[in-house]
Structures are given as C-alpha cells and as structure tokens.
Amino acid sequence: MVNSRIEKNKKQRRNIAKEEHIENTKNIGKKVFKVILVLFIIFFTIYVSCRYIGNLGIMVKEYSIDYDSLPSDFYGVKIIQISDINYNKDTMNLKKIKKLVNQVNEIRPDIIIFTGNLIYGDSTQEEKDNLSKYINQLDASLGKYAVYGDDDDQARIIMKNAGFIDLENSYDLIYNNGYEPILITGIDSDNIDLNSAFAYFNDEISNNDIFTISIMHKPDSLDDILSYRSIDLAMAGYSLNGLINIPKLGGLILKDGAKKYYDNYYRVDNTDFYISSGLGTRELPYRFFNHPSINFYRLK
Secondary structure (H helix, E strand, C coil): CHHHHHHHHHHHHHHHHHHHHHHHHHHHHHHHHHHHHHHHHHHHHHHHHHHCHHHCCCEEEEEEECCCCCCHHHCCCEEEEECCCCECCCCCCHHHHHHHHHHHHHHCCCEEEEECCCECCCCCHHHHHHHHHHHCCCCCCCEEEEECCCCCHHHHHHHHHCCCEECECEEEEECCCCCCCEEEEECCCCCCCHHHHCHHHHCCCCCCCCCEEEECCCHHHHHHHHHHCCCCEEEECCCHHHCEEECCCEECCCCCCCCCCCCCEEEECCEEEEECCCCCCCCCCCCECCCCEEEEEEEC
8 A cells, every 4th residue: 555655656746747747848848939939030130131131222321521732712512422322223213313413413412422332243234324324414513533443444434425524543633613723533343543643743833732532442442542641631432331331340341452441531641531321232241230321521
C-alpha cells in the first residue's frame, strides 16, 4: 500500500512537471515569436523608410554665404547646384525630373551648376529624348555650367544641347551688369589638369584676388585644388552624403573619391565646401535621414 501511494505521488509529480514544462515551452515560444515579430516590424519599417520614404520628394537646402571678396554686382546672386540625378525608372523617373525642373525654375536662379551623373543604367532613345526635353527647360540668367562623372558620355550631349558649358579642366568669367567678374573653374573627374582649370591666372592682367568658385564631381579632389590654388567656394557631388545617415555617426556608405569629404559642408582653410546629397541613387536604391535634394546658394 505504501509503495503504491509513493508510485502514485511520483506519477503525479511527473505529470505536474510535464505540464509545467509544456507551459514554459509555450511561454518561451510566445516570447520568441513576439521578439521575432518586433524585429521583423523594425527591419520592415527601416526597409520601407530607406527604400521608399527616403527617396520621396526633393528638398531644397538653402545656404546664405557672406564674402568680403565678392564684387558688389553679385550681392544677392542665386546659384542652384544639381547633382547625381542618376535618371532611371526607379528612384528618379521622368515625373521627378519634371518636378525638379519646376522647383529650380521657380527659384529663378542666376547660375545653375551640375556636378555629374545624369543617367544610371540603360535608357531607351525615347527616354533620353524626354529627359533632354526637360533638362532643356532649366533656365539661368547668367549661365549654366557642368562637370561630369565617370560614365556621363550620354550626359555631355544632353547637357551641351541644354546650354550647359563644359567646365572640365576649364574656366569661365561670369559678369553681372558691371565690369568686375567672378571666376568659375571645373576639373575632370579623374584626369585632373589644374594648369588648364586655372589658366586664367596665366594672363598678366588677371586679377589675383578674383572671387573664385571651383566645381568638381568627386569631393576628395578638393585637396588637389587647394594644394594648387586658394579658392573661395567649392561644390561637389558623387558622395550622396553617404546615403544612409545615422545621427552622430554620419554617412555609412562611402565610395572611393568621397571618403575624406562626403558630408553636406566643410570649412577647409579659407574655402567653403558644399557637397550635394544628390537626387537619384545607383547600385543601392536606399536613403535614410538623407532625402534627395538640390543646393540653393545666396551670395552676399
């Protein structure tokens, strides 16, 4: 009788332990499921934010810059910098191109500067013709200037037909009503020729203190320029500001040619250096805390 009672108690304890184990397993399973669900929601939200929300709209980043060396005729001059359109059917289609052109023309810029990468991937002739039609509508009262990326062969034709002056390893003097111009120079994306870009200073009657703007595609080219000549204002593209921007960490996806300089702004020696975050994307169609944008500068 005693043995029977002991066996019965053992059996009851085993059943209770089994039930507790089953219940604990269920609770653990529920917790794991909840963790997996929360992680899925977080990653899905980040993906949607990077892939779609991050690529929505076109921001206008406005900068007002004071210069003692700027001729008085250029006080209030408006400059728009457009960069890395990377036209494709994905993150920068014709609908967005049309919106871009309208936004730029509403500002009524005096100067438009393009710092490379017009098309990404293959485009049909019809698509290129439609793109060209919109680019032709960009209007600036004092001039339109361009430098190009590595694969911008098609862009050169489109931009030239739209009235953009090719500034690669070259320069131009910009006048605004008066007799004192400013100098704008540009360099090639890879084959940098600073002697040609700054050939203006080879003239005996050149103004050594002329207000100078330099434009480039790859931001890290700035050090080459500054080792050759001091400039007032510099602009670049290409970096897309690192695409994925985490507060206090900055851009996470850095490319050769934009590893030292990739953020929105740097003060290097006496030069104000601005880098556009661009409009489209290339291999990675993601943006985070880094919306497509154009830069709008007011000189004074």
